[in-house]
Every structure is written in structure tokens, then in C-alpha cells.
Amino acid sequence: MKNTFKTSVAALFLSSFFLLSCASTAHIEKDENVNFNEYKTYAWEDREDVKKDKSNRLVEDQVKMAVDEQLQKNTGWRQVKSNPDLILSYDLMVDKTVSQRSDAVYSNPQVRSYYNPYTRRVV
Numbered sequence: 001m002k003n004t005f006k007t008s009v010a011a012l013f014l015s016s017f018f019l020l021s022c023a024s025t026a027h028i029e030k031d032e033n034v035n036f037n038e039y040k041t042y043a044w045e046d047r048e049d050v051k052k053d054k055s056n057r058l059v060e061d062q063v064k065m066a067v068d069e070q071l072q073k074n075t076g077w078r079q080v081k082s083n084p085d086l087i088l089s090y091d092l093m094v095d096k097t098v099s100q101r102s103d104a105v106y107s108n109p110q111v112r113s114y115y116n117p118y119t120r121r122v123v
Helices: 002-021 048-052 054-074
Strands: 041-044 086-088
Touching: none
Parallel strands: 041 086
Antiparallel strands: none
């Protein structure tokens, strides 16, 4: 019983380690000399590019709502419309690259041999 528990904990730990290692990284730039405890209010930057493109409006609202929730819960900051201590802005980049590689396989219909490109010979 004790051995089964240790095995299941080890399996859980290893599986969570492998799943977390696949997560994407966040690149954060921050000035180490700034004391964020001095700030109490914030506002969002008025972005003209999002106003023109209505398809990004949903993403914009979701990002702002998630950041607002975390800032108010963790730091106690509150959002104001005029005279904020900070003006927040962000940029998102989504990289959707797909790589496709195909190696031709030639076959003789009578013999059914094919060319193996890795060993560079006919099998």
C-alpha cells in the first residue's frame, strides 16, 4: 500500500513536470528600480488599432478583464478614467508556424521495393 502511494505520487510529479515543461514562456520587461507599492490607480492606453479592427475586440476585452481581476485581487489597485498613476499597455504576438516535410518514396509495382532516403538504398 505504501509502495503504491509512492509510485503514484512519483508518477503524478513526473507527468506534471513534463506537462509544465511544454508551456510557452512569457517575456516580461520590468525596471528593477521602480517601487510598485507607490502606485494605487491605473488606466488602459487608448488603442486606435483595436478600435478599427472589430475582430480583435473580443481578445482585447478578455485580456483587459483578466489583468483587471489580477491587479485588483493581488495588488489592490483600482481602475480609474482620469489622472491614473499608471497607464497600461500590452502587445501580443501569436506565432502559427507549420513545418511540413515530405520525402518521396518510389516503388516498382512488380517488386514493391522502395527507396529509403535515410539509408540511401533500395529496400
